Amino acid sequence: MSNPKERILVIGACGQIGVELTLALRKIYGNTNVVASDLRNEHELLKGTGPYVSLDVMNKEMLHVLVIRHNITQVYLLAAILSATGEKNPGLAWHINMQSLINVLEIAKEEDLHKLYWPSSIAVFGANSPHQHTPQHTIIEPSTVYGISKFAGERWCEYYHKHFGVDVRSLRYPGLISYKSAPGGGTTDYAIEMCYEATENGHYKSYIAENTYLPMMYMPDAIRATIELMETDAKNISLHTSYNLNAVSFSPKEIAAEIKKHIPGFTISYDPDYRQEIANSWPQSIDDNLARKDWGWKPEYDLAAMTEDMLKNLKKKR
Numbered sequence: 405m406s407n408p409k410e411r412i413l414v415i416g417a418c419g420q421i422g423v424e425l426t427l428a429l430r431k432i433y434g435n436t437n438v439v440a441s442d443l444r445n446e447h448e449l450l451k452g453t454g455p456y457v458s459l460d461v462m463n464k465e466m467l468h469v470l471v472i473r474h475n476i477t478q479v480y481l482l483a484a485i486l487s488a489t490g491e492k493n494p495g496l497a498w499h500i501n502m503q504s505l506i507n508v509l510e511i512a513k514e515e516d517l518h519k520l521y522w523p524s525s526i527a528v529f530g531a532n533s534p535h536q537h538t539p540q541h542t543i544i545e546p547s548t549v550y551g552i553s554k555f556a557g558e559r560w561c562e563y564y565h566k567h568f569g570v571d572v573r574s575l576r577y578p579g580l581i582s583y584k585s586a587p588g589g590g591t592t593d594y595a596i597e598m599c600y601e602a603t604e605n606g607h608y609k610s611y612i613a614e615n616t617y618l619p620m621m622y623m624p625d626a627i628r629a630t631i632e633l634m635e636t637d638a639k640n641i642s643l644h645t646s647y648n649l650n651a652v653s654f655s656p657k658e659i660a661a662e663i664k665k666h667i668p669g670f671t672i673s674y675d676p677d678y679r680q681e682i683a684n685s686w687p688q689s690i691d692d693n694l695a696r697k698d699w700g701w702k703p704e705y706d707l708a709a710m711t712e713d714m715l716k717n718l719k720k721k722r
């Protein structure tokens with residue numbers, strides 16, 4: 405059961421996940437108890453739904469003041485630089501992804517916050533990890549700066565839990581597919597772009613090759629997984645790094661075929677770029693048995709249900 409006394413801060417609330425997660429948290433905890441924050445201007449969908457604060461998470465003093473002033477008890481840290489953007493500026497990606505987490509972990513320790521959520525990614529895995537049903541515990545040798553920062557972040561989460569008792573929880577999200585807020589520079593964004601282009605222009609040029617499989621998930625499943633993980637009793641959590649999380653696996657060719665069922669004239673061409681190498685290093689599917697066993701995770705959307713819902717909503721947006 406969620407505690408109505410919780411006061412939540414979402415950092416990176418205007419991003420692809422942040423908008424939908426903030427709205428979902430406001431439904432559960434009450435609009436005024438969920439403070440949204442971001443570097444960017446407030447997202448259209450958040451306007452009028454609850455408090456919004458402009459924040460650079462890299463400024464630890466400002467973050468600390470905000471946490472105290474708003475009596476914050478839980479933080480969801482979503483600010484990050486994703487895989488494709490990260491490869492263009494590795495130093496910046498490392499700096500932002502690491503320092504933001506350390507700032508929040510330190511404040512969680514100092515202010516004795518009840519809980520902290522920070523997402524990891526399938527990007528922690530690398531070319532030497534098993535690519536099919538990639539296990540929770542296996543070879544982890546990420547090749548992108550994003551993946552390296554996520555792996556280091558997982559270790560920091562476990563460290564703060566073990567040494568300072570911080571209740572930090574984490575999921576290794578697959579590529580997330582959604583239509584409400586635009587994606588922020590990931591390798592898996594191709595699938596979202598394909599749905600947008602299919603409804604707008606009837607054609608898409610994919611930067612990922614046709615038979616490249618990647619683990620993916622529809623946003624409603626990701627939001628539900630996040631809230632279920634955060635609401636489960638602490639005694640159910642056996643892992644303080646980050647849980648593998650699986651839903652669907654598909655290739656560009658497969659999602660294109662699914663789109664054609666709804667938009668028969670849709671055509672696709674392929675022109676792989678630097679993101680292909682990133683995709684090649686990642687798993688094709690994930691073993692998430694531990695998440696299922698510990699806190700009862702079960703996805704709902706398959707490729708067909710996800711594509712149908714995406715296209716229906718994108719058509720409504722036009």
Ligand code: NAD
Nearest residue numbers: 416418419420421443460461482483484525577579580588
């Ligand atoms: P996003 O890029 O869409 O959103 C991130 C938000 O953080 C943006 O609104 C950005 O303005 C904000 N931000 C950046 N720097 C900031 C700063 N210094 N201070 C405050 N805000 C700042 O990313 P997303 O897709 O919503 O991802 C959220 C988290 O989930 C990230 O940690 C990401 O690595 C992780 N994740 C996402 C996916 C996915 O497919 N979207 C998959 C795996 C993991």
Ligand code: AKB
Nearest residue numbers: 486487525590591592
């Ligand atoms: C990306 O492609 O960078 C993200 C992720 C899987 O972490 N979507």
